[in-house]
Structure formats: C-alpha cells, structure tokens
Amino acid sequence: MAPKKDPKAPAKKAEPAPAPAPAPEPAPAPAKAPAIDLSAVKIEFSADQVDDYREAFGLFDRVGDNKVAYNQIADIMRALGQNPTNKEVNKLLGMPTAEDMANKRIEFETFLPMLQTIINSPNKAGFEDYVEGLRV
Numbered sequence: 001m002a003p004k005k006d007p008k009a010p011a012k013k014a015e016p017a018p019a020p021a022p023a024p025e026p027a028p029a030p031a032k033a034p035a036i037d038l039s040a041v042k043i044e045f046s047a048d049q050v051d052d053y054r055e056a057f058g059l060f061d062r063v064g065d066n067k068v069a070y071n072q073i074a075d076i077m078r079a080l081g082q083n084p085t086n087k088e089v090n091k092l093l094g095m096p097t098a099e100d101m102a103n104k105r106i107e108f109e110t111f112l113p114m115l116q117t118i119i120n121s122p123n124k125a126g127f128e129d130y131v132e133g134l135r136v
Contacts (some may be wrong), residue, residue, distance in 0.1 A: 036092055038113035045112070053115065056080055057108050067105035070096055076111070077118055084118045092117060 045053065060068045060076050068076065074089040090096065092114045096104065 036117060038092070038110070038117070041113035041116050043112055043116055045116070050112070053080060053112065054108055057111060063105075065105070067107050068111075069102065070104050070106060071101040073106065073111065073114065077115060080115065082115070082118050084121075088118065088121065088123075089114075 056079055057068065057076060058066070059079075060072045062068075070093055073093065074084055074086060077084050077089070093101075093106075
C-alpha cells in the first residue's frame with residue numbers, strides 16, 4: 001500500500017525556475033545557388049531557327065506583350081523538341097517560388113539563352129537509353 005500524505009504538513013513551495021537562456025539568433029538563410037549566367041551563353045541558332053522559336057514562343061503568349069509566364073517555359077522547350085526536367089528549368093529561372101512561376105513573365109530574348117543551355121546540356125538520353133528503360 002502506498003504511504004499516505006500527512007494532511008497537516010505544509011506543502012512545499014515551488015522554487016522559481018531560473019530564467020531560460022536567451023535563444024540564439026537563427027542562422028541566416030543559406031544563399032541560393034547562383035543561377036546559370038545566361039549572359040555568357042553563346043547563341044548558335046540560325047536565323048531560320050530563331051524565327052521558328054519566336055513563332056513557337058508567340059503561341060504561348062496569351063496576353064500579346066511578347067512575354068510568357070515562367071510556368072510555360074518548360075512547355076515551350078518541349079514543344080520545340082527538347083525534354084528538360086522541371087529541376088533544370090527552375091535552375092535556369094533562378095529557383096523561383098510558386099508565386100513567381102505563375103506571375104512573372106519572360107521575354108523571348110531572355111528565353112533564347114535558356115533554350116541554348118538546354119540544347120547543349122550533356123544529360124540527354126539517347127534512343128538506346130529509352131529502349132533499355134522499356135525492357136522488362
């Protein structure tokens with residue numbers, strides 16, 4: 001049986017807890033990895049290719065201001081025969097937030113170096129790679 005408390009004994013007063021140590025200042029947010037320097041990308045397209053790319057770009061321009069939303073860049077590249085990952089496109093755009101993807105717009109002259117970067121990307125899979133992936 002558990003011992004009973006002495007009803008006449010005075011209750012012990014709780015000692016005041018020592019003040020907690022001040023919280024350390026949060027570390028500064030890590031700097032974003034620098035986006036690819038698109039100004040250093042050499043454009044190697046012919047005049048006919050640029051015209052074709054401009055036409056495809058214009059098809060995605062819903063406002064008529066010769067700009068498209070960030071979230072359409074990958075779609076345009078895919079329409080032009082490229083297959084960039086969303087991660088690659090986000091890296092080219094400077095890792096924008098979801099809000100930026102929907103609201104920010106980009107001009108054709110800024111799009112061309114991005115397309116050239118994707119075309120020059122060494123991470124392209126060949127036909128044999130796709131066939132190998134489909135084998136069971």
